[in-house]
Amino acid sequence: MLGLIAWRLPQVAATLLILSLAAWFAIGLMPGDPVSLALTTDPRLTAADVARLTALYGLDQPLWTRWLSWAGGVLRGEFGYSRLFARPVVEVLLPALRSTLVLLGAALLLSAATGVALGALAALRPRWRVAVDTVAVLGQAAPVFWLAILAILLFAVTLGWLPAGGASDTGWPDEARFLLLPVTTLAVHGLAAYARHTASAMAEVLTQPFITAARARGAGGGRIAWRHAFPNAAVPVLAIAAVDVGALVSGALVTETVFARPGMGKLLFDAVMGNDYNLALLCLLLVAAVTMLATLLADLGQHALDPRLG
Template identity: 55%
Template sequence: MLRHIFSRLIQSAVVLAVMSFVIYSLIGLMPGDPVDLMIAHTPGLTAEDQRRLRELHGLDQPLLGRYLAWAGNVLQGDLGYSRLQARPVLDALLPALGNSLILLVASLAVALAIALPLGVLAAMRPGSVFDTFVNMIAFAGISMPVFWLGLMLIVVFAVLLGWLPAGGVETIGGGGLADRALHLVLPVVTLAVAGTGQYVRHVRAAMIEILRQDHIRTAQAKGCSRRRIVMHHALRNAMIPVTTILALDIGAMFSGALITETVFAYPGMGKLIYDAVMGNDYNLALAGLLLATAMTLAGNLLADIAYAWLDPRISYR
């Protein structure tokens, strides 16, 4: 296992290096650059000023030379300076990273806490009224637009009832841990509803397939209780495909919760990356996108480890 983890870490480093060049090239080929934006907001700049600004930011160099200079600085721990945030990139990333991790962990925990029991119970009674009801809920969660759900939650719980804040991270002036938790309720519910339907469908399908296999019938013939068969023999194997989907969702939710973060004015990584790309903030966009790539790779590595834990027959020797 350790050898496999070390091999995957090397592969991840190679992928990050390749992706850094691809992302840097794509951003570098976008029309306009930071100096063009400065010129647009400062029309009094002379041609000499423009030339000196491009030299200062290294924009007079070829694309490959600029990338190598940026990569050398990153290896030394210098991610550069964010023009939009007017502070070092690391200082801009850390608050957004913390907010996104809290949102990601909370929404995944809520989605799995609902999806696992519903999927298992539906699989134990396929074709029943309860199974049909669970399938309807799952299809509704999958089909419901995230932006519409977020807006409806704001209208009902923030505007009409006034129970919860409509957006943001905390009340101006700071309200403590309880206040931050209240601000998390609506965005977490929005993301959890979108994920619950998907996880319910996968858990149900995997459980139905596994409950029909020979080793389950053998356990029944030996007199094992229904609870033991479901929890110890079936659910553990059914979690393997769910783990795959979960690993893929980690990277997608980390960088792709843009709609939810925009609706609730939540300052997370999705909105930060979007603003950086649209504002041609090279350093911030590169760091954010590479961090999202690293989260996806980390999720897949954790999935590999979880496979071996869930099924002892899986070996990476």
């Protein structure tokens, strides 16, 4: 397992490096720049002001040179200031990252628990397999933004049970009301993969000789399912969890936009549109790092459950 960590961490670092370079050039080649935006908002700026701002933002230097300067600062722990918020980037990012991680964690737990339960039901009760597969296909096929809009129309507009978006000003437990719709929307899209793969994996394991032996020894259905079958079926399910985290991250950015939640989705959009290099790059790198580290944790879980993998 230590060998896997030693092998994967350099890959994560190299991927983040390449991603930062590609994103830097993509943002740098977009129309407009901070000085042009400043001129748009304040036409009274003089030529001297423009020259000073150009030098301040490093726009008089090539993109490659500016990226090297930025990367060197990041390696020293200096993430710079956000041009849009006039505050250190870390101060702007931390509240948004915390909000997004809460949304992701709750959606991942709900989708995994519900999906695994439905998959186990389909494997143990074959007559339920068609119904579970139908729910899984519909959940996987429906776009996240469409599910979010339907949830708002039904539970916020029509029934008035839950808020349509935003976040609570009073903290917990009122924040749970604001989280319920976005978390459920993300979980519905994610549980489909868990349900289908859990059903297939457990159905295969339940045909193995050691399950027949456990039944012959008088083991009950619940013990066979969760003590014997599920631990052996969990290896492919963890592989799905690694892929699901990436889908949840991208889905969370969309969901936060639809539900107007103050998370990484809106922050990243504002940073890119405002040519805020420091903020946009760190947002992208954090999103990528969360995805890759979650994949690494899923791989470590697979190796722990099945040492034969490595």
